[in-house]
Amino acid sequence: MRHFINHTEENYLKAIYSLSQKPNQGVSTNAIAKSLDTKASSVTDMMQKLAEKGLVSYKKYYGVQLTSSGQLIALNTIRKHRLWEVFLVDKLSFNWDEVHEIAEQLEHIQSSELTNRLDIFLGNPKFDPHGDPIPNSQGEIENYHDTLLLSELEIGAFCTLVGVADSSSVFLKHLEKSQLKLGSEIRLINVFEYDRSLSIEVANIQRSISNRVADNLIVKPL
Numbered sequence: 001m002r003h004f005i006n007h008t009e010e011n012y013l014k015a016i017y018s019l020s021q022k023p024n025q026g027v028s029t030n031a032i033a034k035s036l037d038t039k040a041s042s043v044t045d046m047m048q049k050l051a052e053k054g055l056v057s058y059k060k061y062y063g064v065q066l067t068s069s070g071q072l073i074a075l076n077t078i079r080k081h082r083l084w085e086v087f088l089v090d091k092l093s094f095n096w097d098e099v100h101e102i103a104e105q106l107e108h109i110q111s112s113e114l115t116n117r118l119d120i121f122l123g124n125p126k127f128d129p130h131g132d133p134i135p136n137s138q139g140e141i142e143n144y145h146d147t148l149l150l151s152e153l154e155i156g157a158f159c160t161l162v163g164v165a166d167s168s169s170v171f172l173k174h175l176e177k178s179q180l181k182l183g184s185e186i187r188l189i190n191v192f193e194y195d196r197s198l199s200i201e202v203a204n205i206q207r208s209i210s211n212r213v214a215d216n217l218i219v220k221p222l
């Protein structure tokens with residue numbers, strides 16, 4: 001039996017999914033509250049509701065985990081989000097920094113027929129405009145195994161920018177100003193001990209970026 005899932009519930013499942021990507025253990029209600037910018041007490045109420053629907057398992061003090069049906073809904077929401085981002089950039093000529101907010105709305109359209117036709121129309125894309133993998137209709141998603149953050153790269157090494165961990169407009173605009181886009185080849189020249197800022201070379205030009213920026217750039221070493 002399929003319960004009706006509303007937008008708020010989908011956003012919670014998505015948030016829990018992305019928070020549980022790090023260590024393989026329960027996600028704290030505080031972490032969820034922080035990521036959704038809401039109160040811990042609202043999170044607790046919602047976790048009880050989602051647990052009753054069989055979408056999360058929630059034990060006080062042990063945190064929250066998605067059940068397999070909860071995970072499937074989270075991945076399906078992410079699938080819709082990322083497919084719509086591809087549509088907006090490829091077919092409607094939006095810039096990559098303009099699409100996240102719109103996709104936040106489009107990801108809640110329920111028709112799976114629409115999603116599947118959109119997928120076919122776009123030629124079954126594997127990645128969204130920010131380099132994030134798109135789950136298939138079975139909820140299978142490619143993992144970034146051979147990638148790391150630019151801040152984790154060894155000094156002197158070369159890499160390709162393959163994704164961003166922050167798809168906010170302000171961050172993406174900042175990258176454009178620094179001539180960084182998906183596919184850019186980067187060499188890490190140095191990391192300054194004082195503030196962990198990095199000196200990099202992109203397209204034969206040296207520039208300096210903050211550690212916070214480097215922490216949000218997903219790269220594949222060359």
Ligand SMILES: [Zn+2]
Pocket residue numbers: 081085099100101103167
């Ligand atoms: Zn997005």
